[in-house]
Amino acid sequence: MSATRLLVLGVVRMHDGSGGAHGYQVRRELLSWSADKWANVQPGSIYHALKRLALEGLLEQVETPQGKGPDRLAYTLTDAGEDAFQHELQQRIADVDGAAGGAYEFSAALVFITALPRQLALDLLEYRLVQLEGQRANVGTVLDKGIEWGQPAHVNELYRLWLAHCDADISWTSGLIARLRAGEYVMADDAGHNFGSAAPTAMS
Amino acid sequence: MSATRLLVLGVVRMHDGSGGAHGYQVRRELLSWSADKWANVQPGSIYHALKRLALEGLLEQVETPQGKGPDRLAYTLTDAGEDAFQHELQQRIADVDGAAGGAYEFSAALVFITALPRQLALDLLEYRLVQLEGQRANVGTVLDKGIEWGQPAHVNELYRLWLAHCDADISWTSGLIARLRAGEYVMADDAGHNFGSAAPTAMS
């Protein structure tokens, strides 16, 4: 599942309490998170994702009160959708998935982390930390062994850069774990969790 | 220009001294750099990029000695191709381009950094450093101002993560500048620069 799909699924889920969300709403929400920049979300992709997710039975079209203005199709999560969301979210939080796409594949999940119960989030992050440390060790070893195989010498720089990013991720992850443990943020199992009303971005 | 295109252009350029490169060769080279992982390079994209670049006049098909085995079309850089390569390379080294795609858009350029003369590389990196510091300051400010607009509180974590990555990039960039200044790596204007024979990956 691509980052876009998770984002779309997540945003629809947020608005699930208030009768679902339509494409433009999702788009606005994502725009307001600047997701067009860090996750490369274009309007077309959103509508495509909605259709695809509906086709796969993760979303369901709901009745729109009336047809004032343009078309406007709204969607809600099905049970399968909720499962997929949870699964994908947890996977992305826990798994480092070799560099590809880098930070933003993870960011797409981070945005929804409060949809998890606190202890689960902690467990997943702890697991992530282990992975990151493993990765760090790998990259470190390759670097130490020096100019490995035939690769041009300056690919060492690539490794050094990855190492720096690993370190950054490790320390940030530890920090987040600490903050969560200290009770920061309202998680899914906390009193007063209202995932839906996130932003007063508001609309129609 | 996408990362894939730069990579393809760069690899063809490497083999330019020895009568150009054909698709499979490029694919192999990129595979040997694990570019399929960090830059998401699939076979289809390579052949597509080759055709596109040829169509745009950046590459040119060259005569293949004989048709032993499968088809095998080889390409070389045109002058326009060299220009485009230099331009894109320099742009990517110098410009931070807001987060999208993150590290790997830059990595695609880093791989070819020795194709630049030393002083130019230094200037570009210095410029990059300034940008990174500006970005860091921005993110830092937003974080300090705390829960800004209606955004869910935990997007602060997103900013914290970006901040950490900024810091990592800044310190890595400074390091690379120092190493280049100290004369490390063989750059385009150094004696003994043989960009082409990078890897004994070899082929047919």
Place this chain on the structure above:
DNA sequence: TGCGGGCTAGTCAAATTTGATTAGATGGCG
């Protein structure tokens, strides 16, 4: 000597992404 497996080289249909464009409402303003 003939057959499986692996490498070379590339193609292709299907899926996805891009981002410009359409088209109706809404709102201000001279």
Place this chain on the structure above:
DNA sequence: CGCCATCTAATCAAATTTGACTAGCCCGCA
């Protein structure tokens, strides 16, 4: 009122990406 600008909502063709698949060649080996 008449008219332009902007917001809402979504569609569409074109470009690109995905990765499974074809197909010839070469090598060893039973």
